[in-house]
Amino acid sequence: MFDPVLTPCLVLDKDRLQKNTDHFLGLAQQSGILFRPHLKTCKSADVARIGTGGRMNSVTVSTLKEAEYFARVGFSDIMCAAGITPNKFDYVRRISQQHGQNILLITDNIPVARAAVAFAQAENCRLNFLIELDCGEHRGGLAPDSPELLEIARLFQQSGSIQFRGVMTHAGHSYGSDDPERIGEIAEVERKTVVDAARELAQAGITCDIISVGSTPTFLHAKSFEGLTEVRAGVFMFFDLAQYSRNICGFDDIAISVLATVIGHNRPNSSITVDAGAFALSKDFSANTFLPDAGYGYVCDPHTLDRLGALSIDTVHQEHGTIQLDDAAWFERLPIGSLVRILPNHACPTAAAHSHYLVVENGEQVGEWPRVNGW
């Protein structure tokens, strides 16, 4: 395994991806509602085919570039889960026209709703919209009691050019806890936020055919899915130290890692340097809240993925990661030129630094899968 290979390089353990996906697809089936995997973590058609159980439909993306890429390779029913703005309507229309896929857009405000109606009428095209609600993260979304909910839904429904599809929310603040009880409570607020909104709209005669929630933690610890039509989650395919530290996955579930080479021994400083630094790992530090020794990632055996003692990447520069040693014996165990794998804090930004995955399965390299980064 890993010979020859250039480092740093993003490694995907296909066995773990498959296991994580099987588990979550099973949970989704038990929930009785549609599962709409978020592809912002993997940004890869090869991964997404596995992540959707081969279904290739009803997915979530975070950028229009992802929407275009996944539509081009045959995915359908794609929700773009970041608030759209008028300067992007034309790109949405191009994707729809070129690939025959409607993109589900979201908004939380009247100016965009009005502009969408005007655009769709002027260009004689149809746009699909959901209304975003804020269930406590305070990022995007209308407050649950906002009068604009009904106003926007009516505006869409009466337009003739916008297909109003329903309501959605995202409890991203569930990452702030490592307590399953607390996450379960957040999941319940997430659920009630959109169920109540859909009920309010129903009372005004407006039907939501999509009532959507989701984050990996709230999906896992939800007490109920009642009234929902679907749930979204993304990082479950790969997991990472942030999820591990929040009791969302086991250590052996983490499916991506960065392969690195030991490039230096600094004996006076009791440190080892590897060629994976701030760029190959990202500067995300989010696991450290609940895992104070995570540093910029756990240093692991390249074959077994067992952690090497208590080693972490303690300092990063652009192309250097420095491991502070607790024992000089590591200089012998990790000679210059030897390989390590680093489990990342947060799968999404770490993966985003890399153009592709080196895929391994049963201890063998089985392929390279490209990613779609950027905008």
Add this chain to the structure above:
Amino acid sequence: MFDPVLTPCLVLDKDRLQKNTDHFLGLAQQSGILFRPHLKTCKSADVARIGTGGRMNSVTVSTLKEAEYFARVGFSDIMCAAGITPNKFDYVRRISQQHGQNILLITDNIPVARAAVAFAQAENCRLNFLIELDCGEHRGGLAPDSPELLEIARLFQQSGSIQFRGVMTHAGHSYGSDDPERIGEIAEVERKTVVDAARELAQAGITCDIISVGSTPTFLHAKSFEGLTEVRAGVFMFFDLAQYSRNICGFDDIAISVLATVIGHNRPNSSITVDAGAFALSKDFSANTFLPDAGYGYVCDPHTLDRLGALSIDTVHQEHGTIQLDDAAWFERLPIGSLVRILPNHACPTAAAHSHYLVVENGEQVGEWPRVNGW
């Protein structure tokens, strides 16, 4: 300007790039020694042509992918300033053979030196090496008093296959201070480290034709260049809030920014959300040490680049940046769909998230310049 344009997008102000470059090339000329710009920040041939004053030689890179890219487009005398390892020798040889350029490699250890000699002899090729010294950053490099300095240099000199070129160091810890006096002291240690090493080698009959130091802060505040043959610096082309916060540049010198669209107004939370988040800006927070209100970047007028009041990006998610408001009047000044430009903490990781620069000059878009990211 900026119409039509998709956001988020990396904007390069060519006027500022030219001004920064003119200033530093002038300083380099005054120093009387060679200037070897570091291209790890720009990763762009178009930028590097300006950054080298059209010279297109004697440059520094951080990865072999950059070395290959710059060699392919005609740059020569390229130093790869991260410790090389044997698993990369074959890539080095391919670059040299395909593009006719010798790459200057660095090492700080005997195992790599021995492997390089063996590789060059077995493959009947020549490799060019400098020895890296540690002047206080404790990342890579031999301690100044290390007996291995002479041992490695002798090994190279006697090999017949390795061209030993000299010594180099990097005072990256100069970023830890905002005091010109202190940075000047660090610069002096940086200089003495390699000058002393070269003297030690000279006493043993080994000549260094390259005696190289450099970081943007130490270059700017160095008291002397005596005994050096060259100086390296990279971020000076663009600058950023981290450099501004350390008194290395003026606010109006920062040449890159991220153009973003206002995608949401969260009135109950007194916040505005834009479509540049953790990915488009990076999670680098390094300006905040000396500029506690930097957040993930200053929010600026898209045309003048003046900061908008005291607005910063306070929170980031993958594709969302959230601005906490001090005054509800901002909802009127920054309507949904309006554009802002965000000055980044650290030019290198922010730029690395983007595949290209949108280049503006005299208030007009004048082109798109590609970047070479990854490995």
